[in-house]
Amino acid sequence: MLITFFNAISHFLVDAACVAALFSFGTETLALSSAVIVYNTLAFSTQCLVGLLMDRVLRRDRTRSDYLMLCGTVQAAAMFLVAAAAIYPFGLMIKAVLIGLGNSVFHVAGGSVTLDRSGGKAAPLGIFVAPGAFGVTLGVLYPQIIDYICAALGIAAVACFSIYRRSVFYKDLGDTAEKTMAAGQASVHGAADPNADGKGLAADTLTRKAAQSDSILPVAFLTFAVAVRAIGGSAAEFTWKTGAATSLLLTLFVFLGKALGGFVCGRLGVVKPAIASIVVAAILTAFFAWSMPLSFVGQLLINLSMPVTLWLMYRHIPDYPGLAFGLAASALWPGTLIGGLIKLTGPLQSLLIIVCFLLGLGAIIYSEKVLRK
Numbered sequence: 001m002l003i004t005f006f007n008a009i010s011h012f013l014v015d016a017a018c019v020a021a022l023f024s025f026g027t028e029t030l031a032l033s034s035a036v037i038v039y040n041t042l043a044f045s046t047q048c049l050v051g052l053l054m055d056r057v058l059r060r061d062r063t064r065s066d067y068l069m070l071c072g073t074v075q076a077a078a079m080f081l082v083a084a085a086a087i088y089p090f091g092l093m094i095k096a097v098l099i100g101l102g103n104s105v106f107h108v109a110g111g112s113v114t115l116d117r118s119g120g121k122a123a124p125l126g127i128f129v130a131p132g133a134f135g136v137t138l139g140v141l142y143p144q145i146i147d148y149i150c151a152a153l154g155i156a157a158v159a160c161f162s163i164y165r166r167s168v169f170y171k172d173l174g175d176t177a178e179k180t181m182a183a184g185q186a187s188v189h190g191a192a193d194p195n196a197d198g199k200g201l202a203a204d205t206l207t208r209k210a211a212q213s214d215s216i217l218p219v220a221f222l223t224f225a226v227a228v229r230a231i232g233g234s235a236a237e238f239t240w241k242t243g244a245a246t247s248l249l250l251t252l253f254v255f256l257g258k259a260l261g262g263f264v265c266g267r268l269g270v271v272k273p274a275i276a277s278i279v280v281a282a283i284l285t286a287f288f289a290w291s292m293p294l295s296f297v298g299q300l301l302i303n304l305s306m307p308v309t310l311w312l313m314y315r316h317i318p319d320y321p322g323l324a325f326g327l328a329a330s331a332l333w334p335g336t337l338i339g340g341l342i343k344l345t346g347p348l349q350s351l352l353i354i355v356c357f358l359l360g361l362g363a364i365i366y367s368e369k370v371l372r373k
Contacts, residue, residue: 004124005162006156010075012131013153014082014106016062017045018099019139019142020146021086035096042100043107044333051108055319068113072164075109078083078102079157087150102167111325115314122311126262129307130255137251140287174194215316218367222313225363226328227335232356234339235349236285240292253296257303265308270368274308274361277301282357286350302357304363312367 022039025032087097114128126175139149238248264273284298314324344352 001123003163004114004127005133006160007114008131009098010127010156010160010198011155012112012135013149013156014079014103015132015135015154016139017082017086017135017146017149018103019136020097020143020149021095021139023140023143024146025092031092035092038093039096039100039103040333040337042152043099043103045330046101046104047108047326048323048330049326050104051112051322051324052110052320054108054322058322059319062223064116068165070114070162071109071113075106075113076161076164077156078106078109079153079160082106083150083157086146086153107329108300108322108326111310112321115310115321115325118311118314120315122265122307124262124263125310126259126307129310130258133254133258137247141247147275149208171371173247186315216372218363219313219316219324220372222309222316222367223327223331223364225309225360227331227338228356229305229360230332230335231342232282232353232360233285234336235342235344235352235356236289237349238289238292238295240290240295245326246292249292250299253300257300258306260300260309261304262311264304265311270308270312271365274305274364277304278357278361278364285357306359308371309360309364312364312371315371316367 018039021034022032026033054071055072058074059067061279062070079102081102082099086101088095090098110128111125112125118124139146156185191328238250239251278301281302284294288294288298310325310328311326317324322362342352
């Protein structure tokens with residue numbers, strides 16, 4: 001759990017440094033708008049490719065401990081890249097490219113480790129992803145503190161490299177020399193066990209591959225769920241969001257939703273909490289966006305399903321943690337962009353939000369049902 005909390009703090013610092021680096025150039029320029037689009041495209045939409053590459057390269061024929069150590073090295077390098085690119089006086093567009101790529105690699109590396117060490121639970125995912133919301137808000141509101149953020153990020157990068165290489169990090173893995181990468185993964189029908197014995201793995205390979213081939217459709221639906229949920233969320237207009245205080249409060253509830261979602265899933269399961277939270281969130285977001293308190297509740301509820309979606313994705317393709325994490329992130333930005341471009345008002349806007357949220361709910365229910373077969 002220590003490494004999960006460390007990665008969560010690093011996530012906060014990386015997102016804060018990236019956004020502060022861009023907004024330190026000002027807030028009302030066309031160049032900034034273009035740079036933000038470039039940054040978001042590279043930071044989010046490349047994660048599926050980065051994740052697949054890491055799964056193919058870093059995991060091949062290596063013990064689990066070696067894989068985790070390589071992930072830590074890659075993660076530390078990405079943190080250094082973000083800190084250096086954010087603080088160095090590059091031009092705005094070059095800075096957007098460098099921090100976007102660094103952000104993408106960091107998320108995939110950190111997410112892969114979180115998934116691998118989650119023990120089949122969704123809670124660590126929520127802990128890891130939640131602080132990013134505060135990092136983004138801090139970077140937008142206070143870009144002038146970028147020097148302090150980058151200094152903290154540089155220190156965290158050194159700590160990351162050290163922590164991943166210390167033997168204490170592997171003390172709960174047992175005899176890591178005898179454990180292959182896949183030994184830490186459960187079948188798609190069971191929870192991942194980081195201490196699982198690797199014996200008999202070869203005999204189960206065909207079964208596992210066949211099960212994962214059956215997961216193509218659920219994974220596609222879950223990716224779709226992330227995109228449509230982003231469309232619905234971006235289509236909502238919070239007219240009361242006018243200053244730093246309201247932005248920070250809204251971020252707090254987004255943070256709480258993501259952080260609590262995995263714990264709720266672990267205690268109550270997937271389907272019932274998803275139905276209750278997404279249906280209520282759809283109603284609150286579609287019809288009560290004018291109310292600040294009800295909007296806060298709506299944002300908390302809709303974000304409960306965020307780590308659950310990631311967890312379900314991983315359960316379907318447990319041999320590809322990087323791809324599982326990256327697919328969800330890659331779908332987020334296009335959905336957000338489309339939602340921002342759709343200009344609807346009144347009943348049509350409310351209908352769009354409800355339909356998007358319910359489509360996402362349907363994908364979660366379907367993918368969970370496939371896992372139980």
